[in-house]
Amino acid sequence: EIVLTQSPGTLSLSPGERATLSCRASQSVSSSYLAWYQQKPGQAPRLLIYGASSRATGIPDRFSGSGSGTDFTLTISRLEPEDFAVYYCQQYGSSPPFGQGTRLEIK
Amino acid sequence: EVQLVESGGGLVQPGGSLRLSCAASGFTFSSYWMSWVRQAPGKGLEWVANIKQDGSEKYYVDSVKGRFTISRDNAKNSLYLQMNSLRAEDTAVYYCAREDYWNYDYWGQGTLVTVSS
Numbered sequence A: 001e002i003v004l005t006q007s008p009g010t011l012s013l014s015p016g017e018r019a020t021l022s023c024r025a026s027q028s029v030s031s032s033y034l035a036w037y038q039q040k041p042g043q044a045p046r047l048l049i050y051g052a053s054s055r056a057t058g059i060p061d062r063f064s065g066s067g068s069g070t071d072f073t074l075t076i077s078r079l080e081p082e083d084f085a086v087y088y089c090q091q092y093g094s095s096p097p098f099g100q101g102t103r104l105e106i107k
Numbered sequence B: 001e002v003q004l005v006e007s008g009g010g011l012v013q014p015g016g017s018l019r020l021s022c023a024a025s026g027f028t029f030s031s032y033w034m035s036w037v038r039q040a041p042g043k044g045l046e047w048v049a050n051i052k053q054d055g056s057e058k059y060y061v062d063s064v065k066g067r068f069t070i071s072r073d074n075a076k077n078s079l080y081l082q083m084n085s086l087r088a089e090d091t092a093v094y095y096c097a098r099e100d101y102w103n104y105d106y107w108g109q110g111t112l113v114t115v116s117s
Helices: none
Strands: A002-008 A010-013 A019-029 A034-039 A048-049 A063-076 A086-092 A102-106 B003-007 B009-013 B018-025 B032-039 B045-051 B059-060 B068-073 B078-083 B091-100 B103-107 B111-115
Touching: A002 A086, A010 A019, A010 B045, A019 A034, A019 A086, A019 A102, A034 A063, A034 B103, A048 A063, A048 B018, A048 B103, A063 A086, B018 B032, B018 B091, B018 B111, B032 B103, B045 B078, B045 B091, B045 B103, B059 B068
Parallel strands: A010 A102, B009 B111
Antiparallel strands: A002 A019, A019 A063, A034 A048, A034 A086, A086 A102, B003 B018, B018 B078, B032 B045, B032 B091, B045 B059, B068 B078, B091 B103, B091 B111
16 A cells, blocks of 8 residues: 655645645655646646646646655646645555645635 | 536435446547546545446445445446445545546546435
8 A cells, every 4th residue: 555645734825936745655656657636626626747747738837746756746836826726646556546635725 | 528427416314325427528438447536525535446448347445345336338428336335424525537547637527425314
């Protein structure tokens, strides 16, 4: 079983600032198998990043993913008002697949 | 345009049953693994079950094994989740999601299941 731990639990920032979200795995995860999702209140999750660093279709380039092994990062270079949401990382191949989420809130 | 539309949620008593459906369109349904993912109120995402393209392989989270059954009808472009012996802890929004290799690239809007007396 691979457990994904996301930090921080809540991140308070202002529009225009840079956001750095962390996802740490309890065992090494192939970069191909690591994805990030954004979820806004009342909406379904949306795929942002797959393969640790590839942006999904239609995702703005202010979103970027990086990392390997057990440490992965989602970076939002300059926060827009619509970016305040909950973000989940996900790994493939072991249950449970999702991290517990990071809430990005307006400061 | 890829669309996934869930239906069948509602209020059910503990021990009861419910069948969720997910209607797929805009892609070749029979070419993809499909999953059900749920989210309890105010909580995170929990994968529930998935099914191979031809229905020959099915996997479940431990907490629903023996109670839930995932199935699909490729002729109808539909995914199903039969839920029996429902418990209060099964209360959640249930999403169907398309698996694209190693991630979930499209999601439905979800259907709410409430288990309460």
